[in-house]
Amino acid sequence: MNTVITGSGCFIPSEIKKNADFEKHTFYNANNQPILQDTAEIVTKFKQITGIAERRYVDATMTASYIGALAGAAAIKDSGIDAETIDQLIVAHNFGNVSATTSQADTVPSLAARIKHEIGIKNPGCVAYDILFGCPGWLQGLIQANAFTKAGMAKNCLVIGTELLSRVSDKHDRDSMIYSDGAGAVVTQPGHGDSGIIGYSAASFTGKELQYINMGKSYCCDNNDGTNYLKMQGRKVYEFAIIEVPLAIKSCLEKNGIEINNVKKIFIHQANEKMDEAIIKRLFALYGITEIPHNIMPMNIHELGNSSVATIPTLYDMVLKGVLPEHSISKKDIIVFASVGAGMNINAVCYRV
Amino acid sequence: MNTVITGSGCFIPSEIKKNADFEKHTFYNANNQPILQDTAEIVTKFKQITGIAERRYVDATMTASYIGALAGAAAIKDSGIDAETIDQLIVAHNFGNVSATTSQADTVPSLAARIKHEIGIKNPGCVAYDILFGCPGWLQGLIQANAFTKAGMAKNCLVIGTELLSRVSDKHDRDSMIYSDGAGAVVTQPGHGDSGIIGYSAASFTGKELQYINMGKSYCCDNNDGTNYLKMQGRKVYEFAIIEVPLAIKSCLEKNGIEINNVKKIFIHQANEKMDEAIIKRLFALYGITEIPHNIMPMNIHELGNSSVATIPTLYDMVLKGVLPEHSISKKDIIVFASVGAGMNINAVCYRV
Numbered sequence: 081m082n083t084v085i086t087g088s089g090c091f092i093p094s095e096i097k098k099n100a101d102f103e104k105h106t107f108y109n110a111n112n113q114p115i116l117q118d119t120a121e122i123v124t125k126f127k128q129i130t131g132i133a134e135r136r137y138v139d140a141t142m143t144a145s146y147i148g149a150l151a152g153a154a155a156i157k158d159s160g161i162d163a164e165t166i167d168q169l170i171v172a173h174n175f176g177n178v179s180a181t182t183s184q185a186d187t188v189p190s191l192a193a194r195i196k197h198e199i200g201i202k203n204p205g206c207v208a209y210d211i212l213f214g215c216p217g218w219l220q221g222l223i224q225a226n227a228f229t230k231a232g233m234a235k236n237c238l239v240i241g242t243e244l245l246s247r248v249s250d251k252h253d254r255d256s257m258i259y260s261d262g263a264g265a266v267v268t269q270p271g272h273g274d275s276g277i278i279g280y281s282a283a284s285f286t287g288k289e290l291q292y293i294n295m296g297k298s299y300c301c302d303n304n305d306g307t308n309y310l311k312m313q314g315r316k317v318y319e320f321a322i323i324e325v326p327l328a329i330k331s332c333l334e335k336n337g338i339e340i341n342n343v344k345k346i347f348i349h350q351a352n353e354k355m356d357e358a359i360i361k362r363l364f365a366l367y368g369i370t371e372i373p374h375n376i377m378p379m380n381i382h383e384l385g386n387s388s389v390a391t392i393p394t395l396y397d398m399v400l401k402g403v404l405p406e407h408s409i410s411k412k413d414i415i416v417f418a419s420v421g422a423g424m425n426i427n428a429v430c431y432r433v
Numbered sequence: 434m435n436t437v438i439t440g441s442g443c444f445i446p447s448e449i450k451k452n453a454d455f456e457k458h459t460f461y462n463a464n465n466q467p468i469l470q471d472t473a474e475i476v477t478k479f480k481q482i483t484g485i486a487e488r489r490y491v492d493a494t495m496t497a498s499y500i501g502a503l504a505g506a507a508a509i510k511d512s513g514i515d516a517e518t519i520d521q522l523i524v525a526h527n528f529g530n531v532s533a534t535t536s537q538a539d540t541v542p543s544l545a546a547r548i549k550h551e552i553g554i555k556n557p558g559c560v561a562y563d564i565l566f567g568c569p570g571w572l573q574g575l576i577q578a579n580a581f582t583k584a585g586m587a588k589n590c591l592v593i594g595t596e597l598l599s600r601v602s603d604k605h606d607r608d609s610m611i612y613s614d615g616a617g618a619v620v621t622q623p624g625h626g627d628s629g630i631i632g633y634s635a636a637s638f639t640g641k642e643l644q645y646i647n648m649g650k651s652y653c654c655d656n657n658d659g660t661n662y663l664k665m666q667g668r669k670v671y672e673f674a675i676i677e678v679p680l681a682i683k684s685c686l687e688k689n690g691i692e693i694n695n696v697k698k699i700f701i702h703q704a705n706e707k708m709d710e711a712i713i714k715r716l717f718a719l720y721g722i723t724e725i726p727h728n729i730m731p732m733n734i735h736e737l738g739n740s741s742v743a744t745i746p747t748l749y750d751m752v753l754k755g756v757l758p759e760h761s762i763s764k765k766d767i768i769v770f771a772s773v774g775a776g777m778n779i780n781a782v783c784y785r786v
Contacts, residue, residue, distance in 0.1 A: 169637075174540060174541050174543075175541070176529075176538070176540070181659065182660075184538070184660060185529070185537070185538045185540070186648050186661065187527055187528065187529070187565055188528070188567070188646060188647055188648050188663065189639070189643055189644070189646065189775045189776050189777075190566060190567065190775070190776060191565075192565075192637075193637060193639045193643060193775070193778070194639075196637060196639040197639040202640060204637060204638050206637060207573075207637050207778075208637040208639060209564055209565060209566040209570075209637075209778075210563075210565035211562055211564055211565075212540055212543045212544075212545075212562060212564075212565070213543060213562040213563070214541070214542065214543065214546075217562075220560075224577070226584075227577075227580045227581045227586050228580045230583075230585070230586070231579070231581075231584040232583070233576075233580050233583070283557035283558060283560065284522075284545075284546060284549060284557060284560050284562075286542070286546045286547075286549040286550040286554070286561060287550065290542055290546060290547065290550045293541060293542065295541050306535040306537070307535075307537060308537060310541065422542045422543070422546070423542050423546040423561065424542075424546075425560075425561075425562075
């Protein structure tokens with residue numbers, strides 16, 4: 081029994097926040113010292129490293145569960161299934177619903193319960209729960225769906241990733257320019273043919289890596305109100321990711337007897353363009369290959385930034401829907417999904433279209 | 434392949450908060466009106482309905498992940514397994530880490546990642562993630578472990594429930610007397626004999642039930658600081674639970690061909706003594722049985738209150754360790770776990786010792 085993706089959807093918020101919009105911010109470093117460099121220069125350098133030119137923010141009325149429901153409903157429609165036949169509704173996020181006016185998260189009821197309500201699914205047998213696994217949470221949700229499918233404990237699953245990083249960003253931290261809002265989703269169904277999840281790998285590195293991505297005070301001086309923001313030790317995350325993600329992908333391919341040359345596309349969590357390029361380079365270097373196949377890695381980070389759990393399902397949906405015309409996938413293609421994020425967690429899934 | 438519980442552990446906080454300690458509180462109703470009844474009378478009536486005489490609170494230095502690690506380490510020790518052989522570390526909670534001084538939850542990195550770090554597990558192959566499913570989250574975690582075991586995707590799993598409800602309680606709400614802090618855990622391993630999980634049922638009711646348990650303002654007048662607290666529509670929760678939990682248990686038993694008379698113990702989420710008694714009464718009534726078997730339902734709510742996801746694994750551990758001398762279970766006994774909570778979610782697991 082294979083776990084087959086039979087539909088996808090995403091929600092891309094309409095507000096475009098351009099890099100130039102950050103030029104009026106005052107940035108501080110982790111030691112709470114103002115960064116003396118000209119802000120326009122900071123923004124230019126940021127673009128060079130991350131590839132991000134703009135990102136999307138939701139409006140003040142929206143929540144993570146609200147946009148998650150929009151993405152989920154789109155995936156259900158795309159798959160053509162009756163929503164009432166969904167057995168598992170799995171929602172990955174990391175911050176719950178954070179409103180525009182308060183820092184306190186709202187996770188009761190779970191986002192999955194709210195999304196099920198919002199979509200209008202009535203069947204009590206549709207079990208709705210949230211998983212927290214850092215940015216790789218959506219991909220881990222897909223692995224969960226696969227486990228329940230393989231165990232014969234579920235048939236149709238809806239796996240959603242939704243996050244509003246704009247609500248947990250410190251505007252005095254240059255990393256705030258990375259963060260974006262978004263939601264993406266897929267429907268999975270059991271299949272008996274060749275299509276579906278071939279295999280996966282997953283790992284949690286929780287030694288010295290535990291605090292590479294965490295919550296901390298604003299970098300600015302007036303940071304004593306107790307509010308915490310998303311914080312990254314960027315250099316350490318980068319060095320960790322470019323070693324461990326290629327190894328996780330290679331492990332996933334090898335465990336399942338897949339040659340690297342047979343991989344058509346690699347959908348990597350949209351964290352940082354330079355980092356993702358370095359991951360691909362290192363992956364092929366592990367096989368002694370120095371020439372990276374043309375167009376192996378779709379990217380949407382330039383316009384969409386890093387929306388955490390939402391990046392991979394959004395990117396996948398965009399490729400499937402022809403929004404990125406230089407990328408396409410066909411029946412029988414082997415593709416790879418891979419992610420890295422807070423925990424630090426890493427995962428990879430090999431999939432035959 | 435069966436999923437067998439091979440060890441259990443719990444952490445019971447040392448601070449005892451007695452009912453009498455609430456007599457100095459000023460209680461308000463959901464309409465923000467002071468409750469004019471004498472507080473001592475309120476407390477006496479509370480005891481009559483819920484059975485709760487005292488509950489436990491952690492000290493200000495502790496977090497949900499900290500006490501979850503203590504419970505998890507106890508379960509590992511009890512099982513005798515090498516902690517480095519754990520494939521999945523599943524942590525159920527609903528509020529993340531909430532400190533004693535701020536209402537903002539901390540969920541990055543996940544509590545599972547922190548617990549893995551705290552226990553000192555180094556193997557990156559131990560995948561650590563959180564699940565949010567209301568009070569039934571721990572039991573859902575056990576169902577997750579079962580799915581991964583049945584799918585051949587995991588062997589040894591550590592399933593922890595940890596919650597500090599004292600950190601999200603509104604002291605002006607009578608329901609605050611229900612809430613308690615605690616953590617419980619089990620280790621599961623694959624087995625080929627008769628022992629293990631026989632079957633389960635799970636459901637999410639997210640129509641009108643969605644907001645039966647949610648977050649809301651303090652009932653007191655000075656409630657405009659934006660902080661939200663755990664709120665319950667007690668009557669609706671009660672009426673829902675006494676109908677749906679018996680049906681979920683019966684469904685679980687019937688799907689797996691188990692006679693009600695062969696059930697030795699039923700471990701129900703410790704929400705409210707009267708409610709749990711009504712659930713048992715209704716369950717047996719579904720089979721036309723009016724005489725409830727003696728000692729079928731262990732309870733620890735009198736001294737421990739309702740600690741959300743922690744109640745069932747804590748109760749199970751107490752029975753296994755002989756802390757409740759009127760209750761014991763023996764090899765080959767069939768027992769049932771069942772829970773209900775925010776979502777609204779319900780689940781039940783049939784297990785052969």
